Amino acid sequence: MSSLLEIDRLSRHFHGLRAVDEVSFGVNRGELVGLIGPNGAGKTTVFNCIAGTLAPTLGELRFDGARITGFAPERVAALGIARTFQNLRVFPDITVYDNVSVGAIGRAGVSFAGALLPFLERGRTRRIADSTSTALERFGLAAHAGTLAGNLSYGQKKLLEIARALALEPKLLLLDEPAAGLNGNETEALAVLVRDLRDAGLTILLVEHDMPMVMRVCDRIVVLDSGRLIADGAPAQVRADAAVRAAYLGDDS
Amino acid sequence: MNRPLPLGWLLAAVILVVVPAALWLFGSAYAARLAQLVLITALLAAALNLLIGTAGLLSLDTVVYYGFGAYLTAILSTNYGTTLPTEILAAAAAGALLGGLIGWPLVRLASIFFAVATMGLATIFHTTVLNWVDLTRGPMGYRGIPAFKLGEFTIDGWAGNYYVIAVVVLGGVWIVHRLTHSYYGNAMRAAREDEDCARAMGLSPHALKLQAYAVHASLMSVAGALYAHANNFLSPDNFVLLESGLTLTAVVVGGLGSLPGAFIGALVVVLVPELLRPLGNLRAFGFGMILFLSILFLPRGLWSEVSSLAFVRRHLFREGWLKR
Numbered sequence: 001m002s003s004l005l006e007i008d009r010l011s012r013h014f015h016g017l018r019a020v021d022e023v024s025f026g027v028n029r030g031e032l033v034g035l036i037g038p039n040g041a042g043k044t045t046v047f048n049c050i051a052g053t054l055a056p057t058l059g060e061l062r063f064d065g066a067r068i069t070g071f072a073p074e075r076v077a078a079l080g081i082a083r084t085f086q087n088l089r090v091f092p093d094i095t096v097y098d099n100v101s102v103g104a105i106g107r108a109g110v111s112f113a114g115a116l117l118p119f120l121e122r123g124r125t126r127r128i129a130d131s132t133s134t135a136l137e138r139f140g141l142a143a144h145a146g147t148l149a150g151n152l153s154y155g156q157k158k159l160l161e162i163a164r165a166l167a168l169e170p171k172l173l174l175l176d177e178p179a180a181g182l183n184g185n186e187t188e189a190l191a192v193l194v195r196d197l198r199d200a201g202l203t204i205l206l207v208e209h210d211m212p213m214v215m216r217v218c219d220r221i222v223v224l225d226s227g228r229l230i231a232d233g234a235p236a237q238v239r240a241d242a243a244v245r246a247a248y249l250g251d252d253s
Numbered sequence: 254m255n256r257p258l259p260l261g262w263l264l265a266a267v268i269l270v271v272v273p274a275a276l277w278l279f280g281s282a283y284a285a286r287l288a289q290l291v292l293i294t295a296l297l298a299a300a301l302n303l304l305i306g307t308a309g310l311l312s313l314d315t316v317v318y319y320g321f322g323a324y325l326t327a328i329l330s331t332n333y334g335t336t337l338p339t340e341i342l343a344a345a346a347a348g349a350l351l352g353g354l355i356g357w358p359l360v361r362l363a364s365i366f367f368a369v370a371t372m373g374l375a376t377i378f379h380t381t382v383l384n385w386v387d388l389t390r391g392p393m394g395y396r397g398i399p400a401f402k403l404g405e406f407t408i409d410g411w412a413g414n415y416y417v418i419a420v421v422v423l424g425g426v427w428i429v430h431r432l433t434h435s436y437y438g439n440a441m442r443a444a445r446e447d448e449d450c451a452r453a454m455g456l457s458p459h460a461l462k463l464q465a466y467a468v469h470a471s472l473m474s475v476a477g478a479l480y481a482h483a484n485n486f487l488s489p490d491n492f493v494l495l496e497s498g499l500t501l502t503a504v505v506v507g508g509l510g511s512l513p514g515a516f517i518g519a520l521v522v523v524l525v526p527e528l529l530r531p532l533g534n535l536r537a538f539g540f541g542m543i544l545f546l547s548i549l550f551l552p553r554g555l556w557s558e559v560s561s562l563a564f565v566r567r568h569l570f571r572e573g574w575l576k577r
Contacts, residue, residue: 051453077455085453091446094439102443105436106455112464115437116428128436168454 003062004029004203005050005172010059012045019045021227022059027172027205032198034218034235035207038248041224043207044086047176050205051083052076064171077106082170084161086177086207092150096141097132099149099160103167104131131167139163139193155186162193172203179210191217211249215239223248260513261430268292268419273412285411287523289418289483293476294519296422298503299429299512300472305501306510307433308465309445310360314371315500317355317378318348318470320492322477324382327395327487336402341421344478345471352470353463360462375494383489394488401482418479425472430512432468441465506547508554517555 114121507518
């Protein structure tokens with residue numbers, strides 16, 4: 001298996017606080033990797049560095065063989081990395097359809113000339129419409145296509161965020177706590193969905209606090225504590241790791 | 254996406270046939286002049302709607318680009334005898350260029366800071382026009398602007414003027430309609446709602462906002478070109494901050510994000526003050542009161558985007574007037 005994403009001695013400091021301190025790990029093509037750790041361990045900071053929201057202080061990021069350290073978010077997205085946000089970030093005042101289309105637009109691009117003279121961009125427009133409908137169908141959101149996204153239930157908004165990210169047709173999907181705030185049934189459905197995406201060949205990096213879900217769906221788990229990587233291995237191996245139990249999981253898990 | 258716009262045809266029919274017929278049968282020169290002003294104001298409102306309703310930039314700089322286009326056209330046609338197509342193209346191109354240059358740093362500002370900066374621009378423009386006497390003839394105003402010319406042919410009389418304005422305004426509104434009712438419009442709305450999230454989806458909010466700003470400047474400049482000819486006379490007093498406020502009022506009263514609303518809003522801000530003339534000294538008070546109450550009781554405007562679409566669906570489709 002070849003590495004799709006390589007994180008090499010990544011550090012991010014905030015005014016002397018080492019939020020992320022020389023973290024190195026890779027994500028292989030087709031792999032579902034969980035990134036876990038206690039609150040403040042630096043998981044979201046790692047995410048934001050990959051997605052371009054934060055520039056790393058030190059270290060290097062490589063995606064698909066090319067260096068992406070410090071790239072702007074829109075450039076990272078254009079290369080094929082899509083993300084969801086920890087705190088819900090749907091566009092509330094536009095419809096569900098329009099929300100999902102934004103991902104597809106990011107992939108295919110739109111232009112001023114194409115908006116005025118549609119025949120110039122018929123192919124592009126069709127691609128956007130197709131990936132939008134596909135994503136809507138896949139997440140059971142087609143029935144709500146005309147609803148304003150702000151009016152969806154919490155669980156549906158979570159799904160909408162993933163649908164929008166997938167409409168970008170990414171090579172790598174970054175999921176930041178997708179199960180947070182979901183009830184048992186919804187978490188169960190989400191776990192199945194994430195696993196299905198991985199089985200369909202998508203590479204996924206998942207930050208999540210729901211341990212049963214992480215242990216069940218992930219191929220590999222990376223554990224951070226106070227900005228440092230303390231474990232990297234298969235779920236069973238990580239669960240048995242003394243350092244991980246001490247820092248995060250506790251003795252009863 | 255690309256919803257059919259039966260309203261668009263209805264609107265074009267009213268503007269190109271019904272209104273001229275009514276003016277011809279019952280109208281006066283005064284009524285024809287008001288009709289022209291309503292159309293020009295509607296183009297301003299549509300352009301501002303693109304900026305506020307779609308791109309989410311609350312702007313008070315209408316008079317800058319409106320006045321720029323007006324003075325540009327006045328100077329061109331008086332000194333060089335230019336014809337209509339040249340003037341429209343010149344106003345559109347120069348307006349877009351000026352908007353692009355000013356917009357580059359401006360659209361980085363957020364919400365209220367953007368609004369305050371555009372107020373500053375409006376004030377700068379008024380002062381410049383007032384004091385650059387060699388170019389604008391200053392407070393005396395620019396008199397004797399010639400009528401519209403198409404080739405060798407001079408368009409005079411209200412009907413000719415009305416049709417020139419109607420066609421150009423409909424063209425401008427069509428551009429705004431295309432931009433807002435397309436995936437391009439979706440991208441702009443996404444940038445308006447959540448800039449960081451839009452970037453994470455691969456969009457560049459700065460580029461999108463800058464384009465919206467340049468297009469709005471271009472369209473307003475074209476509206477100014479029409480006004481210069483329709484009015485034959487320009488004064489710095491036509492381009493004070495209050496006039497920007499009136500366009501904003503037309504947008505809000507008509508309904509944010511709605512193009513039929515731009516026409517309705519323009520009708521209100523142009524006609525209501527005229528209808529209130531019998532009130533004499535109380536006229537401005539009455540107009541202000543109407544605006545104040547309309548915002549209190551109809552915050553979504555007379556024809557908001559949501560209600561207009563619902564109206565079309567409910568009535569036209571259910572009644573079987575149109576097929577889905």
